[in-house]
Amino acid sequence: MKPIKLIIADDHELFRNGLNELLKKYDDVHVVALVEDGNQLFQELEKHKDIAIVLLDITMPNMDGFQVLNKLKNSDNNIKPVVISMHDEGNYIASCAKNGAYSYLLKNTDQDELIKTIRIVNDGKKYFQPQIAEKMINYMSEQSVSENILSNKEKEVLGLISKGLTTKEIAKQLFVSSRTIETHRANIIKKLEVKNTAELIKKATEINLI
Amino acid sequence: MKPIKLIIADDHELFRNGLNELLKKYDDVHVVALVEDGNQLFQELEKHKDIAIVLLDITMPNMDGFQVLNKLKNSDNNIKPVVISMHDEGNYIASCAKNGAYSYLLKNTDQDELIKTIRIVNDGKKYFQPQIAEKMINYMSEQSVSENILSNKEKEVLGLISKGLTTKEIAKQLFVSSRTIETHRANIIKKLEVKNTAELIKKATEINLI
DNA sequence: TCAAAAATCAGTATAAATACGGATGCTATT
DNA sequence: AATAGCATCCGTATTTATACTGATTTTTGA
Numbered sequence: 001m002k003p004i005k006l007i008i009a010d011d012h013e014l015f016r017n018g019l020n021e022l023l024k025k026y027d028d029v030h031v032v033a034l035v036e037d038g039n040q041l042f043q044e045l046e047k048h049k050d051i052a053i054v055l056l057d058i059t060m061p062n063m064d065g066f067q068v069l070n071k072l073k074n075s076d077n078n079i080k081p082v083v084i085s086m087h088d089e090g091n092y093i094a095s096c097a098k099n100g101a102y103s104y105l106l107k108n109t110d111q112d113e114l115i116k117t118i119r120i121v122n123d124g125k126k127y128f129q130p131q132i133a134e135k136m137i138n139y140m141s142e143q144s145v146s147e148n149i150l151s152n153k154e155k156e157v158l159g160l161i162s163k164g165l166t167t168k169e170i171a172k173q174l175f176v177s178s179r180t181i182e183t184h185r186a187n188i189i190k191k192l193e194v195k196n197t198a199e200l201i202k203k204a205t206e207i208n209l210i
Numbered sequence: 211m212k213p214i215k216l217i218i219a220d221d222h223e224l225f226r227n228g229l230n231e232l233l234k235k236y237d238d239v240h241v242v243a244l245v246e247d248g249n250q251l252f253q254e255l256e257k258h259k260d261i262a263i264v265l266l267d268i269t270m271p272n273m274d275g276f277q278v279l280n281k282l283k284n285s286d287n288n289i290k291p292v293v294i295s296m297h298d299e300g301n302y303i304a305s306c307a308k309n310g311a312y313s314y315l316l317k318n319t320d321q322d323e324l325i326k327t328i329r330i331v332n333d334g335k336k337y338f339q340p341q342i343a344e345k346m347i348n349y350m351s352e353q354s355v356s357e358n359i360l361s362n363k364e365k366e367v368l369g370l371i372s373k374g375l376t377t378k379e380i381a382k383q384l385f386v387s388s389r390t391i392e393t394h395r396a397n398i399i400k401k402l403e404v405k406n407t408a409e410l411i412k413k414a415t416e417i418n419l420i
Numbered sequence: 421t422c423a424a425a426a427a428t429c430a431g432t433a434t435a436a437a438t439a440c441g442g443a444t445g446c447t448a449t450t
Numbered sequence: 451a452a453t454a455g456c457a458t459c460c461g462t463a464t465t466t467a468t469a470c471t472g473a474t475t476t477t478t479g480a
Contacts, residue, residue, distance in 0.1 A: 012296065012317035014324065018228015036318075086222065086296070107222040108246075114224065151456060164409025166436065180458055186438070187456095196466085197437075199374025201411035202420065210412065361426055376466065389429050396468070397426095406436085407467075 003030035004122045005050055009041045009068070010057035010084070015107070019055065019084075026115055038063025042071070051079055052122050056101075058085045058092060069099035080121045084109075090135045091207075093128075102126045150191060157184040162201050162210045213240035214332045215260055219251045219278070220267035220294070225317070229265065229294075236325055248273025252281070261289055262332050266311075268295045268302060279309035290331045294319075300345045303338075312336045360401060367394040372411050372420045 006023075008031060010016045016034050023029050032051060033044040037060045045051055054072075058065035065083060072081055080102040085092060093104050102121040105114060113129070120127040150158065160170045167185065171178040185197070194200045204210045216233075218241060220226045226244050233239050242261060243254040247270045255261060264282075268275035279291055290312040295302060303314050312331040315324060323339070330337040360368065370380045377395065381388040395407070404410045414420045 013320045014229060014232065014294070014317050015225050017321060018230075018232050019224060020228075021231030022224065022228050024231075084224070107224055110223045111227060153457065161408050162412045164405035164412075166406070168436080176457085177459060179460060182437080183458080189438085195374035196376070198371050198407045198411050201408050202372045202374075202415065205412065205415045363427065378466085386427085387429055389431095390427070392467080393428080399468085 001028065003028050004052050004118060005030050005032050005048065006053040006055060006118070007031070007033045007035060007041060007044055007048075007051055008055045009035045009038065009060065009065075010055070011036045011060040012057070015057075022111060022114075029115070029118060037061050038065070038068040038071070041068060045077075045079065053102075053118060054079055054081045056081050056083050058083060058087065058096070066095060066099060069096060069101055073100040080124070082117060082121055088132070088135060093132055093135055097128070104128055104132050106132075150188060154184055154188050154191075157181060158188055158200075158204060159210055161185065161197060162204065211238065213238050214262050214328060215240050215242050215258065216263040216265060216328070217241070217243045217245060217251060217254055217258075217261055218265045219245045219248065219270065219275075220265070221246045221270040222267070225267075232321060232324075239325070239328060247271050248275070248278040248281070251278060255287075255289065263312075263328060264289055264291045266291050266293050268293060268297065268306070276305060276309060279306060279311060283310040290334070292327060292331055298342070298345060303342055303345055307338070314338055314342050316342075360398060364394055364398050364401075367391060368398055368410075368414060369420055371395065371407060372414065 006029065008016050008019055010019070013036070016036065020031050020034055023031050032048050035041045035044055039062050041054065041056075041063075045054075054068075056065045056068055063071075065085075069081055069083075072079055081100065082103045082105065083096045083101045084105045084107060085096075086107045088106055096104050103117045103126065105117060109129075117127050156174070157170060160173065165173070167178050167181045171181045174181070189196065189200055192200060192203050194203050201210070216239065218226050218229055220229070223246070226246065230241050230244055233241050242258050245251045245254055249272050251264065251266075251273075255264075264278075266275050266278055273281075275293060275295075279293075282289055282291055291310065292313045292315065293306045293311045294315045294317060295306075296317045298316055306314050313327045313336065315327060319339075327337055366384070367380060370383065375383070377388050377391045381391045384391070399406065399410055402410060402413050404413050411420070
């Protein structure tokens with residue numbers, strides 16, 4: 001039986017090397033390369049055409065995990081990305097799933113789950129742990145709505161509000177009447193279901209609108 | 211020569227075990243125990259009285275790294291804590307240094323730096339990499355001002371403002387006059403050097419005040 | 421214990437935000 | 451062609467927030 005060839009992509013050297021050491025215990029897994037960002041990953045993927053799995057961190061310099069997922073999705077290959085992240089937030093998980101991740105593991109996962117996931121994914125099946133899937137579903141049903149709800153102009157106004165500009169100043173800067181900005185502000189507040197500007201800014205930062 | 215006895219405290223099992231594997235290469239280092247939070251750490255420290263170094267993560271459940279540093283500082287021992295964190299923010303670094311950390315490493319440090327640090331710290335010397343020390347200094351001169359500048363009452367009011375409550379509502383809730391809350395709000399705005407409530411909430415979230 | 425900081429309250433005035441109401445031209449989708 | 455959403459604008463009125471100056475009591479820390 002051929003070993004499962006995989007590459008580890010993580011900008012934390014200690015984690016990367018540590019994971020490598022851990023995986024040496026398993027005969028059916030062969031770590032082909034260790035890289036610290038997406039660019040290096042694709043260089044390695046050029047060299048090795050038989051990679052089955054990429055263990056992928058999200059937060060990396062240069063080309064991060066999201067970009068890697070996107071590029072993998074839009075190219076012809078059968079590499080199965082497994083995200084290993086420390087963020088258990090719904091938006092991270094959902095974004096990864098949407099962009100083709102075969103699994104999403106937290107860095108506090110135990111070794112058994114890791115090797116189990118690698119083996120399942122290697123068979124071409126996606127595998128998300130129940131608690132991860134739940135976070136994703138919760139996110140889908142709540143947050144994603146408000147992310148796409150604002151028009152471009154409204155997002156622009158929101159950004160200026162958060163910089164401390166008043167309605168009048170924003171109107172001047174955007175060459176429109178104050179009334180227009182007031183309407184925008186009112187619409188934004190209504191859409192995000194908040195009471196006033198203070199709560200608006202808080203909610204907007206929470207859902208990464210600004 | 212006796213090996214350097216150390217304990218690894220990190221809630222991420224993969225990282226913890228990986229680090230353990232890495233350190234097995236070095237004959238002068240002996241990993242006595244792996245723990246996932248501060249409580250377990252102190253249980254182990256009870257059992258082993260000759261621990262020289264603790265490799266300590268900041269973000270852990272139950273008892274986190276900061277609490278561990280504090281407890282170690284206030285007890286009689288010569289355990290030298292080395293923080294290994296993924297946050298390269300000045301406030302984290304400064305807090306650790308202030309609470310007795312002998313070093314502060316990032317998780318993307320290479321193995322050579324890690325073992326070098328362990329050996330230096332084992333000799334009783336503190337060691338902070340130049341870029342870490344620089345971050346800390348920058349923080350000292352800038353951020354710490356705004357972090358510690360708010361009084362408890364002001365922080366409480368700030369929290370309520372961010373929930374969308376008006377001055378009047380806050381006053382009612384805290385059983386004081388609206389004037390008081392207005393003064394608080396004005397003082398908070400002045401202290402954080404922002405123009406209005408919108409910018410205030412943004413800055414407050416940026417520096418993790420709310 | 422003495423000084424500094426924090427928490428409390430006040431007057432007056434202006435600026436800004438919010439809540440109602442309503443309107444028009446434009447664009448994209450059905 | 452019609453509907454819906456978006457961006458733009460307006461009036462009136464009320465509520466909130468901000469600016470300025472000033473004060474007292476309590477708490478805290480050196």
